[in-house]
Amino acid sequence: MELTSVFFCILEAHHLTQRSICRIIGFRSANQLTRILKGAVSDDLMLDFGRRLIEHSEELGLTEPEKQAILDSCLELGWGRDNLSCAKRFFALIMDGGAPALSSGIVMHHAAGGVIGGLKDVLMDAVRVHITAVNCTMPGLGRMLMELSGQCGLQVDFYRSDGVDLIQSIRFLETIWPMIHSAWFHPYQISRKDGEELPGLSGAQLLLVDAEDASGARESYTLLPFGENAMVRLDIPPDHLPYRQLLAVREQDVRPLSIARETVQDYARYLQFASRLEHNHRVVRIKSDIGLDMIPAEIQLAALCEGALRDMPEPCGVLDQLYQIQDERYHNCLKKRQKQYHLFSYSAMARFVQTGMLSDHFWGFRPFTLEERLSILEDLKKRMMASPHFHLAFFRPDTDMIPGEITWYEGEGISLILRNSHYTFEVEDSHSELLYRDEGFSRFFSGFFLKWCMKTAMFSEAESLCLLGRLIAECRAKLTSGSAP
Numbered sequence: 001m002e003l004t005s006v007f008f009c010i011l012e013a014h015h016l017t018q019r020s021i022c023r024i025i026g027f028r029s030a031n032q033l034t035r036i037l038k039g040a041v042s043d044d045l046m047l048d049f050g051r052r053l054i055e056h057s058e059e060l061g062l063t064e065p066e067k068q069a070i071l072d073s074c075l076e077l078g079w080g081r082d083n084l085s086c087a088k089r090f091f092a093l094i095m096d097g098g099a100p101a102l103s104s105g106i107v108m109h110h111a112a113g114g115v116i117g118g119l120k121d122v123l124m125d126a127v128r129v130h131i132t133a134v135n136c137t138m139p140g141l142g143r144m145l146m147e148l149s150g151q152c153g154l155q156v157d158f159y160r161s162d163g164v165d166l167i168q169s170i171r172f173l174e175t176i177w178p179m180i181h182s183a184w185f186h187p188y189q190i191s192r193k194d195g196e197e198l199p200g201l202s203g204a205q206l207l208l209v210d211a212e213d214a215s216g217a218r219e220s221y222t223l224l225p226f227g228e229n230a231m232v233r234l235d236i237p238p239d240h241l242p243y244r245q246l247l248a249v250r251e252q253d254v255r256p257l258s259i260a261r262e263t264v265q266d267y268a269r270y271l272q273f274a275s276r277l278e279h280n281h282r283v284v285r286i287k288s289d290i291g292l293d294m295i296p297a298e299i300q301l302a303a304l305c306e307g308a309l310r311d312m313p314e315p316c317g318v319l320d321q322l323y324q325i326q327d328e329r330y331h332n333c334l335k336k337r338q339k340q341y342h343l344f345s346y347s348a349m350a351r352f353v354q355t356g357m358l359s360d361h362f363w364g365f366r367p368f369t370l371e372e373r374l375s376i377l378e379d380l381k382k383r384m385m386a387s388p389h390f391h392l393a394f395f396r397p398d399t400d401m402i403p404g405e406i407t408w409y410e411g412e413g414i415s416l417i418l419r420n421s422h423y424t425f426e427v428e429d430s431h432s433e434l435l436y437r438d439e440g441f442s443r444f445f446s447g448f449f450l451k452w453c454m455k456t457a458m459f460s461e462a463e464s465l466c467l468l469g470r471l472i473a474e475c476r477a478k479l480t481s482g483s484a485p
Contacts, residue, residue, distance in 0.1 A: 003073040004037050006066070010053075024059050025052040043077055050074040064398050086444065086454045093170075094286065094406055106144055107230045108223065117232060119223070121143050125213055128153040132208040135161055137171035140229055142178035149184055157345055158187045160257075162438055169441040174207070181418045181432035188258040189437055199433045207231065250432055256433050267362070268318065271325045275343050279332055282410040283340040284446050286453075288348035288359040291405075293382065295328035299363070308364035343458060346394040346467055353377075353475050360405065360417075374475045381468050384410045384461070393458040394467050406420060408446050413437035 010016070022030050036043050036049050050070050052202070053060065057067050076084050108116040116122060123129055129152050131145070136158075141376030160172055179185045207223040223231035225429055278293060285291065292300060301323050333340070348359055368376070383390045405417040418432040459467065 003046060003070065003077060004039065004184065006051070006069045006073050007037070009069075010060070010062065010066055013066075016060065025049075027052075034466050046077060050077075072233070079446075081132075083444070083448045086166050087449050088448060089174065090445075091453065091457070093473060098305065105229060106138065107434065109226060109230060111232055111234055119231065120148050123148060123211055124151060126152050126211040127214050128212045129373050130155045130210040131157070133158045133206075134208075135159070135164075135172075135205045136207055136225065137168065137175045138229065138231075139174070139204065141175050145180070145185075146178050149179075154184045156185050158185065159190055160187065161190045164438075164440070166440055166444055169438055169444075173436075180416060180434055183432075189257055197256050203309070208236075212443060230354060257436060258432070267364075268321050268325065271322065271329070275332075276327050277407075277409040277412050277415070278329060280336050280338060281412070282338045282408075282446070284343075284450055285405070286342070286343045286406040287405040287407070288345045289352050290349075290358070290376070290380070292326065292344075292362070293329040293333040293367075295376055296379070297323050297330055299368065299375065299377070300326050302372070303365040303368060304362075307366035307464070322458065328340055334383070334484055337389050337461075339391070341391045341393075341454075343453065344394050346397070346471075349394070349471055350474075352431065353471050353478070370475060370479045374472065374479060377468065377472045377475060381465070381472060383464055384468065390444075391461060392468070393454060393461055393464045395457055396459060408442060410446070412444060414445055 011018070011021075018033050019030055021027075027033055036046060040051075050073065053062070053070050054067060063069075094182070106119040108119050110116060129148065131154070132185050133141075135157060145154065145156055158176060176185070176187060180187075205225050208220070209219045210218065210221075211225060212218045220236050222234040222236050224234065226232045256259060274293075300453075301319065304322070305319070341403065352358060353373055355370065356373055361367075380392065384392050405415070407415045407417075409415065410434065414436045416434045458464070
């Protein structure tokens with residue numbers, strides 16, 4: 001709500017006059033207030049008005065909800081309404097999956113009029129369903145597809161054209177979030193070539209459905225969005241050309257957003273992939289606890305040799321390769337002059353102190369010893385104190401930590417990693433990672449969202465340094481007493 005609207009509600013609730021309010025908040029004339037209420041002042045003067053209301057809230061008799069409404073209005077005014085709305089929606093998404101109240105019911109309508117039924121109910125008798133989605137951002141679509149995946153063989157190919165505005169990017173992420181790490185979900189990004197518009201794609205939203213029942217009978221149709229949770233059905237020939245083939249014919253640049261299986265088929269290849277993303281790039285990472293790029297390679301090597309490799313013949317070549325990659329990652333993180341921000345959960349780091357286990361602890365590592373934990377934490381503290389490029393902050397205690405890991409890599413995109421992945425790549429579907437390459441959303445995430453998050457959800461860096469010191473003291477105490485493994 002705009003600040004002036006909040007103010008008029010306060011006037012009505014407290015039976016105050018504009019003249020009395022001017023006297024209380026220190027305005028020299030009623031004309032100052034009149035100009036504010038007409039919106040004939042700068043944002044700075046409007047923010048000053050809000051600050052004065054808060055400063056004199058006791059004299060004005062304001063309630064806590066009224067004060068909060070003023071603060072919210074000032075925040076919206078200072079940050080920008082669209083940016084603030086997108087930041088709040090994305091924050092809710094990464095913290096708890098977004099609004100749980102979204103309906104999973106999508107109703108199908110005939111093109112000539114009349115209701116066919118719920119999409120999930122219509123597809124209930126199918127044994128195989130292949131859905132091709134294009135730019136479709138409907139509330140509840142992701143949840144509906146998750147429910148459908150439990151009753152039939154489902155494949156979803158989701159195409160997203162780039163160059164969309166920020167709000168559409170948020171709607172896209174909200175739509176795919178429930179299914180983002182499902183094995184049957186295959187997201188793709190369609191890019192413009194040579195600046196050309198994509199024929200039939202700019203702003204287009206549709207679903208192509210191919211369904212087959214137990215008898216082998218098939219039907220195919222197109223669904224076009226009609227309102228928030230309704231779609232209009234248009235029948236199409238069963239031998240229609242698949243959408244991806246149409247894109248290939250038009251020579252569009254179609255890239256998968258999911259990390260390809262061949263990229264992560266073994267741990268060493270995955271680490272090389274991560275190293276390339278990080279190397280001399282600015283990084284913003286939101287994760288429960290620290291990443292392996294902050295842990296010296298010597299400590300990782302010891303954890304591996306005394307873990308999964310304890311009873312195995314010594315694979316010198318593999319160990320040398322892993323050591324070299326991790327040593328390069330560690331020293332790049334330590335020495336690079338590009339800005340890096342790491343946002344952690346204090347409770348998760350406290351668990352690390354207690355157990356020596358990370359939230360995504362590699363399956364082949366033994367738990368880190370107390371001596372190793374202490375060395376890792378002291379190294380982090382030295383970085384915070386010595387480097388102007390390294391920033392670490394803890395989430396405030398009333399903030400629930402995210403499900404998984406989100407990292408922005410400069411020039412690459414935003415990586416979304418499955419929660420509690422232990423990187424057992426030989427087990428199918430044990431690791432899932434999506435790299436969302438959208439320049440506009442990357443600018444938002446690394447700019448406005450980071451600033452907003454640091455301001456509203458994080459302890460300051462000075463406070464975070466004290467909290468890190470508390471973890472170090474706890475680790476030292478445990479080491480002295482010998483009370484933990």
